[in-house]
Amino acid sequence: MRSENVVHLTRMAGVRASSMAVCEEHGEYRATTHQVLNKVFQSPCPQCKAEQAAAQQAVEVKRQRNELAWKLGDSLIPKRFKGKTFESYAVTSEGQAKAKTRCQQYADDFERHLDAGRCLILVGNPGTGKTHLGVSIAQQVMAQSTHTAVYRTLGGILQSIRATFDGSSGQTEGHIIESLTRPSLLVLDEVGASKEAPSDFELSRLFSIINGRYEKMLPTIVISNLGAKELPSAMGERSADRLREGGVIVLPFNWESHRGKEVL
Incomplete structure (x- = not known):
């Protein structure tokens, strides 16, 4: 030219x-x-421009989280667990200290785990702080990033899906599944809580959630009172296999229950 x-x-x-x-x-x-x-x-002014962009991003993050909470019919983290953070988790044993450290590391390195789609499984005795630490990860992820994190129990999810069958709930099964495969992180609690063998209905819906997140390479935290070897039977081998992709992290909680004490 x-x-x-x-x-x-x-x-x-x-x-x-x-x-x-x-x-x-x-x-x-x-x-x-x-x-x-x-x-x-x-x-x-570049600083004013950056601050304006950050403010607009914060508004958009809030909008997305409010929209997701509306679709779930509740807040992303239930009111009972709002105070469950790493700071409020009291350590009284070596096992608790190791579990807290590993969960804190997962939260601190969440971007890396998100890129890999790496899941986390917390298994073991009831009342040992699994839910507390799982929720703590979700709370930190949302506090320190623009990501979304949701806590739900498997029983609550299945109940919501069943409520769609007569059309009275105002939701559809697909709507509920989509709201659980969309967040950056899903904390799925009380897997295998029933003493009875899971039904085909339960296994198929659980697989829809786990597989939907697997296809998007989104990590899931699974919490169960079962042992690591018992979990595949309770959730289905196909779902368990999806969780293993990306180098799943399994943390056993094998100390005595402290439920009702300050550690929870």
Whole structure:
């Protein structure tokens, strides 16, 4: 391209020069001026622009979380568990200390686990703090990022799906499944809670959720009072196989229950 054409196009674009400008809030910054026809425009303060973008992002994150909570028919984290954080988890044994550290690491490295679709399984004795730590991960993920995290029990999910069958709930089964395969993180509690063998209905719906998240490479935290070897029978081998992809992390909670004490 000839040099005179370059000069002509530059003038058409309206780029004049860069100079120092003053923002009332942030002070001096280097601005670029542009001329379009007879009007001169100055680039805004980069700090103001970044703050405005961050504010708009925060509004959008809140909108998405509110929309997801509405679809779930409740908040992302139930009211009872709002206070369950890593800070409120009291450690009284070596096992608890190790479990808390591993769960904290999972939350701290969530971006890496999200990229890998890596799931986390918390299994073992009831009343040992599994739910507390699972919810703590979800709380931190939402507090420190733009991601969404949802806590639900398997029994509650199945009950919601059954309520759609007569059309009185205002939701559809697909609607409920979609709301559980959409969040960045799903904490799925009380898997295998029933003493009876799971029905085909339970296994198929659970697989729809686990597989839907597997296809999107979204991690799931599964919480169960069963042992690691018992869990596949309770949730179905197909679902268990999906969880193993990406290098699943399994944490056993094999100390005595402290339910009713401060640690929970």
